[in-house]
Amino acid sequence: MKPTNKLFAFVPIIVLAAAFATIGLGHLVHPSWVGEQPETAGYVQKAFGLITDAPHATAELFYSTLENVIILLVGFSWGKYRWNQEHKKFDAEHNIDHE
Secondary structure, three states: OOHHHHHHHHHHHHHHHHHHHHHHHHHHHOHHHOOOOOOOOOHHHHHHHHHHOHHHHHHHHHHHHHHHHHHHHHHHHHHHHHHHHHHHHHHHHOOOOOO
8 A cells, every 4th residue: 555545544534533532532521511502501511512412413514515515516517617618728729629
């Protein structure tokens, strides 16, 4: 395996392991902070509660995935359109004819 392939394989695994370890330690240290918190809770408690609230985390993950897919599709489509326009312009300027 090439070093760059190892990097692409191990970095996401390390990031996920660190995130799960942090959430797991939070569960051990402050089990009362797990899940959605009342309005009277502090900022850190509410933030940790939202991160560990399974329905909320799942909804955020779904929304983020959907948003990224839409942005990538729009960006890819626009880029492909622009690439074709530039290619046609280049061909016209240099008298290139594709069969």
